[in-house]
Amino acid sequence: MEFLLRVWRQAGPDAPGGFEEYRARDVKEDMSILEMLDQVNQDLVKEGRDPIVFESDCREGICGVCGLVIEGVPHGEPKKTTTCELRMRHFREGQTITIEPFRAGALPIIKDLMVDRTALDQLIQSGGYVSSRTGSSPEANTIPVAKQDQEEAMDAAECIGCGACVAACPNASAMLFTGAKVSHLAKLPQGRPEAARRVTAMTGRMQELGFGNCSNHYECQAVCPKDIHVKFISRMNREFIKALFKKKN
Amino acid sequence: MIWQTSVGKKLLMALTGILMLLFLVGHTLGNLSFYWGADALNAYAEHLRALGPLLWIERLIMAGVLVLHVALGITLFWENSQAKPVRYAKSRYQEAGPASRTMFYTGLVILAFVVYHLLHFTVRVTNPAIYEAASGEGHFGVYRMAEMSFQSPWISLIYLAAMAAVLIHLSHGVGSFFQSVGWNTDWTKAWVNTGSYVLAGILFATLVSIPAAFCLFGM
8 A cells, every 4th residue: 555644743842843745655454554654764764864753662552652643533533542553454545644743732742743741640640549558469359349330440440541532632631531540549449538639639730731621522532542431521520529528638 | 729620610610501501491481471472471571570689689690600601611712722732734523513612602602692682671772763662551561572673684683693502502511511510420421412402402492483483473
């Protein structure tokens, strides 16, 4: 297969950027879009040109490092997919493919297609954890957890922190990311005691880090590679209301 | 912290929004007295006026709610544009419909209409000829005023456009209320969105039916 790529190139965080066109030749339909970019980069290196910078790690959809906006959709159009899992067979032969970095004030561009996702880590650092010492893993079932609660917590815990929700949101809001963490921990007995403190700290930090507000567009859910539901945002809102009425200790 | 956080602002947005929705439902039910004829509508209007101080308390509450909702809307709109300084060259929405993307603009249209509606019906400054004709029967005839107002194609068009904005605004707003107050769960998510469209549709149809009835049947 052959494609024309329109790729965003930007030399550094404050440098002006722009689109450049590249031709991708001899692309196999089973290649991932990252493998296709690897191939294009090899040619660029051979020609002595600067290769396109993008991030990736596991390339099996679990690490959350890769993330490109492909044809206007973070992680590309197919649902529940990370960028590394997106195969070239999803594109039409000869198609022009536009590739942009994630766009959000809170996730500044480092170079080309690579963005700085420190803000997501800072968000977790503000309360997305359990602060009690738990020691080594406890005996199974010492703390009984209802199956329904456990499953819902695990659905929320599936978040790999890729940031596609922020990238897809027209307001660059981190609600789905934060909502998933708040819900995951609030649903489990280990996280419950700190639920009020956590939701207050994380929602406050979200604002400080420059993420936008939620307009309930639900674009985040549509692009989430782990199919995390917006009901977790609603649960976070509920936890927030509960925290408002809770006595400060 | 309710003012400082995104979640808090959305919560206030939802609560002020739902209060205005409740007001609109009440207003719409009141307007329905039109179908019982001129005397019924005029009597309904007289009863409202007779509430006196209660009417003023209600007006003050609604004015506060409106100001808060509009101020928050503008704040959220501004903050959101700041949070996404660079837009995508190519962008394809997956889920967001026209309603959610135009909340700010439909909100502005509704705000402009509320101001106009108050100037026209409550303060009575926009159409002196209509007010004079409506006052001629010893008491102020709301029915006559509505009838004469809807005889003007301009007023009817403005009304229709504003009601369309209400329809679009509510079709997203009602569902958003459930999401923002934390009531969007596995149990409610199936009917919340459909429910918003149905409620917005019923309100729109009822409100627009009155000028339509004047037009079609000359009631």
